Amino acid sequence: MSPIRISDTENRQSKPNDNFTTRSIHIGSEPDGVTGAVVPSLSVATTFKQYGVGHHTGFEYSRTGNPTRNQLEHLLTSLETSSSAQVTDSVDERYDETSGGADSLVFASGSAATATMCAWVSLAVDEGGAGGRDGVNGLGGHVLAVNDVYGGTARYLSRASKGAGLEVTFLDFEAAGEQGIREAIRPDTRLIWLEVPTNPLLLVPPLPLIAEIVASLPAESRPLVLVDTTFLSSFYITPLIPPTPNSLPLGDIVLSSMSKYSGGHSDLILGALTVSSRTVQARPNLLTGLRFLQNSAGAIPSPRDCHLMTRSLKTLSLRMIRHGLNALQIASWLNQQEKVADVRYPGLATDGAFHLVEKLLSPNARKELEFLGWTFPFKPTSGKVVDTVSEGSLAHVRTLGIPFGGIISFRLKDASAEETDRFCSGLRLVILAESLGGVESLIEVPSGMTHSGLPEETRLKLGITPNLIRFSVGIEDADDLIGDLREGLDALHV
C-alpha cells in the first residue's frame, strides 16, 4: 500500500465547538502530519533551519517560539475561551472566541506571568505597554488588587515592581461595594487584579459588579481586568466567556499558575496568560507588548515541560470533578465537627459566597454536573429528600451544594500554633506541604508557611490566625480522607 498523505486526513480534527473534555484531549494533539503519531512529537531544537535569509517555517529561535509550546498555547486558548454546549443549546449557540484572535502565552511559572503583567503596566505604549503613569511614556502606573491576593503576587506588586515605579492598592472588593470600588479606580489605574477564590480565606470578589463598573468607564481610561483562576482552573471558571450570550465577560486576561490544577500531579512549574479576542480587538497592541516582554526577559518554559502539561490537561475535567465532589463532602463533614470552626468552601450551600458560585460556574463544569444530576438554578433540597438518600451517595452530595474547586479552609477551635502543627503533621494520608491542586491531598498552615512572609498585623487583619488551615483536597477516596481527618481530630486535646 502506498503511504497516506497528511492532506487526506487533515479535515478530521477537533473543532472549536467540541465540548471541553473533547477539546482538552484533541486540540494541540492532532496526529503528527508526517508519522501519524497520535501524541505530538517533542520539539527540543533551539534553532530552526532557514531556507534563505528570513525564509523560515515561522520558527527561528526557541525562546521566541517553539512548536511544542505553541501546541500547548493553542490548547489553553481553546480551554479558556470556547465553551461547552449549554445543556439544550444547539451547537451553533456555543460560544467560540478562538477565531477572533484570542491567544495564550505560556511562561516558566505563574510568577513569570505575573512579572510580565506588572512590566506591561509600566511599559511605554509604543512598545505595546499600558503606558505607565501618564498612559503614554511608561514608568509607574497603578494596579488595584484584591486584598488577600496570592503571597507571591503581593510581593511582586508591592516590592519587586517598585523600581519600575508601580503603585498598588489592595482592596477588599466585597466590603468596598460599588461606591468604594469606583473610588479606588484612579485615572492612572491600568490593571485590576482579581483572584477567585482568594487565598487562603476563599473569598469571592463580586466579579459581575466589577465588570459592570469597568464597562461604564470611558473606553480610553478603562483598566484591564485580570483574573487569576489558579484555584479553580478553566474547568470551573472561564472569565473570558460571557456567562450568557448578551452579558459582559468577567475579565480581559486570565492568569493561571499551571503548577497547580492544570499540571495536577505536583511535578511541573508553569504559568500562563490568556487574552480574550474581545480584548485583543480593543487593545491590538496588548499581545505584541506581552510577547515583547516575555521574549526580552526569556521568561519561557522548557518544551519538555510544555509536552507534559499538554498531557496533564487531557485529564483536567476528570480530576476537577473528583476534586470538587470530594471537597464538597469533606467541607460538609468538617462543618459538623465540634473541634472545627469557620469552614469555608464556596460551593457549600451554607457558605457566604455560595450566591456567587452559580454566576461564576463555567458552562464546562455545568455540563458535567448536569450529567451527574445537578439541576440549575440550584435548589436547596428539603429535609425529607435528605432523609431518604444515604450519606456518602452521589444523591446526598447533590444536596450539599455545587462542586467548585478542591480547596477548603477551616480553623481548629481554640487550638494553638503547636496543636495546629501537630494535627496537620500527624495525618496519615494527607501530606503537610505548601502548594495545591495535585491528585494527592495536601494540607498547610498559612500563618507559618505560605503567608509567613506577611507582617503579623496584616495576617491577623486578614484573618490568617495560627489555627487557620488550608486543605487541598486530592482525588483519593473521600471516605479514607474523612477517616484520616477524624483520627487527627480525635487525637486533639482541645
Ligand SMILES: *Cc1c(COP(=O)(O)O)cnc(C)c1O
Ligand atoms: C502558585 C500561585 C501563583 C504563582 O505560580 P507559580 O507557578 O508558583 O509561580 C500565582 N497565583 C496563585 C493563585 C497561585 O496559587
